[in-house]
Amino acid sequence: MKNNVSALGRIDEKSGRPKFLQVADRIRELIDGKQLQIGDRLPSVNQIIKHFSISRDTAVKAYKRLKDIGIIESSPNKAYFVSNTFLHDKLKHVLLLTDSNTPYKEQIYYGIIDNLPKDFYIDVISHNDNFEILKMVYETFRAKGNCVYFLIIPTASQSLETKYFQFINPGNILFLDRPVPGVPHPAIFQDFSNGFYTALTTESQILKKYKHIIFLTKHFTNQLIEMMKTSLMRFADSAQIPFSHQHTLFSEKEIQNKIEPKEGELYIILDDILLIETIKSCKNRNLEIGNQIGIIIINDGPFYDQLPTTISVLSTDFYQMGAKAAAFVTDGLVENKLIPTKLIVRESL
Secondary structure (H helix, E strand, O other), X not given: OOOOHHHHOXXXXXXXXXXXXXXXXHHHHHHHOOOOOOOOEOOXXXXXXXXXXXXXXXXXXXXXXXXXXXXXXXXXXXOEEEOOOOOXXXXXXXXXXXXXXXXXXXXXXXXXXXXXXXXXXXXXEEOOOXXXXXXXXXXXXXXXXXXXXXXXXXXXXXXXXXXXXXXXXXXXXXXXXXXOOOOOOOEEEOOOOOHHHHHHHHOHHHHOOOOXXXXXXXXXXXXXXXXXXXXXXXXXXXXXXXXXXXXEOOOHHHHHXXXXXXXXXXXXXXXXXXXXXXXXXXXXXXXXEOOOEEEEEEOOOOOOOOXXXXXXXXXXXXXXXXXXXXXXHHHOOOOOEEOOXXXXXXXXX
């Protein structure tokens, strides 16, 4: 930054977090993001006051906070400078904040740890698609002072992330699986809008034999599911194959009523339980998977290629996503990176 005050970014006037802590956060973010190094001089109190439109007391309290936690000092002429860029233990902590605990999300973790040096430690926590939990965990780890990077899978809607993270300076935050619009932080992501369409179109010669495409999901929807549905419908329209979306509860009666496979149908499924029930329904109806009926599961997992009839998957490479995230941590990768979606054809087609 080299005393470039504009790089400090902004504070959120509507936030319940005290302004002096927000100012301290903005400076910490530049230090954690390696835009400020040990020995670099910080803006004067007057510059802080002018940039953030805050009182002198607020500016002084912000610098006192940073001095108290041991990352800045002041010289006899009252100039502030960076004195420490890392706190507490010798391990460099990285927070991986996921939206769910699933086998394919574990591949992101493996891609990260396989490509990080041994002096990094990964903390993995799930926010269960709840922004308030996401925010609480982020702020808790941020306050500890020893978490150097934050790798975050946002909630499905992403709207609250936009409002919150737009005020946080870039450098040590990376979004995974999907980007967050309107924020200064990069993302390594898959394309829910076009990825499914492109992957299916690549294998259209195999898929054109089906008479009906059925998108099978749980009995709820969100923005991501709707994006998947739109992409699948687009392919079905281009291939001139009828399309329907079926969603079901997990009760045995509901599943039996909803999952009634017929010859010539292609099931594209978003849940492992629904996959198992679809396989059972095919068996009960003497339908041969891969010959009389097709099945594709969304998002690859560890056992789909181990079943008696191996299951085709429509998936991005989550391990590669994790490896790219590791490069962000070690090399400062900052540009957005799209990981393409592919259809892996197995015996179920």
